[in-house]
Amino acid sequence: MPLTLLDLVPDEGAKKKKKRVGRGTGSGHGKTSGRGTKGQKSRSGPGVRRGFEGGQLPLMKRMPYKRGFTNIFRAEWEVVNIGDLARHDLSGEVTPQVLHDRGIIRGLEFPLKVLGTGEISGPLNVSAHAFSVSARGAIEAAGGSATVLERTDRWLTARPRSRRLTIDRNLKSARLGKAGGPQNRDDVPS
Numbered sequence: 001m002p003l004t005l006l007d008l009v010p011d012e013g014a015k016k017k018k019k020r021v022g023r024g025t026g027s028g029h030g031k032t033s034g035r036g037t038k039g040q041k042s043r044s045g046p047g048v049r050r051g052f053e054g055g056q057l058p059l060m061k062r063m064p065y066k067r068g069f070t071n072i073f074r075a076e077w078e079v080v081n082i083g084d085l086a087r088h089d090l091s092g093e094v095t096p097q098v099l100h101d102r103g104i105i106r107g108l109e110f111p112l113k114v115l116g117t118g119e120i121s122g123p124l125n126v127s128a129h130a131f132s133v134s135a136r137g138a139i140e141a142a143g144g145s146a147t148v149l150e151r152t153d154r155w156l157t158a159r160p161r162s163r164r165l166t167i168d169r170n171l172k173s174a175r176l177g178k179a180g181g182p183q184n185r186d187d188v189p190s
Contacts, residue, residue, distance in 0.1 A: 075155035077130075078105040082138050083118015085126070094126045096149075111153050114139075114146070 021033035035042040051058045078096075085094060088102055096112045099105045105112060114126055116134030123143035129151050131139075136146045174188045175181030182188055 073155075075153075076110050078107075078110040078112045079115060080104060080112065080128075081115045081117040082120045082135050085114075085124060086118060086120050090124065091122060092125065094124050096128065109153060111151050111155070112149075120144075 019029060020027065021029040022031075024030045032042065041047050051060060053059070078099075080099060084104060088104060090098065090102075096105065096108055099112070100108055111129040113130040113132070114128045114135045115132045116136075116138050120138055120142050124139060125145045125147070126139055127147040127149055129149050131146050131148065139146045170190065171185065171188055176185065176188055177183060
C-alpha cells in the first residue's frame with residue numbers, strides 16, 4: 001500500500017492544544033483565568049520586576065558576595081610552577097608543545113605562564129609567554145634560560161570594543177563637527 005499525505009500524522013503528545021482562558025466556568029479556567037484573585041500579578045501589564053521581593057531587601061543586596069560581574073573577555077592562561085617541571089623530570093628544552101605532550105597543560109591555544117613555586121635543580125631552557133620574577137630568577141640561578149614567546153592566542157583580540165573615539169588634540173582645537181568648524185577630517189590641516 002503506498003504512503004500518502006493522509007498517513008503523515010504527528011506522534012502522540014507532540015501537538016498540544018493551546019490553553020484558552022477566560023471562556024467560562026465550565027472550562028476550568030474561567031473568571032480569573034488562572035491568575036488568582038486581585039493583586040498586582042492579576043492585573044494586565046508587566047507585573048513585578050525580576051528580583052523584587054515586595055519591598056524587602058532583595059537577595060542580591062542581602063548577600064555581598066553575590067555582587068560584581070564575570071569578565072567574559074578575561075584571558076585564559078595556562079599556569080605551570082617550576083616545581084611541576086622538576087616533578088615531571090623535564091630536561092633540556094621545555095616548550096608549550098612538550099608540556100602539552102606530557103599532559104601538564106590543557107592545550108596550545110592558551111598562553112602559558114611559569115610561576116616560581118617549588119624548587120628546580122637542573123638547568124632548563126624554558127620557553128613560555130610570561131614568567132613571574134621569582135620563576136625567572138630560579139631558572140637562571142639553576143643555569144637555565146627563560147625565553148618569552150610572542151602571544152598569538154585569540155584573547156589578544158577578544159576585547160570589548162569601545163565606542164569612544166581617541167582624543168585628537170588637533171581635531172578638538174579645530175572644532176571638527178561643531179557649528180562653524182570643519183565637517184570632514186580631511187579639511188583639518190595636520
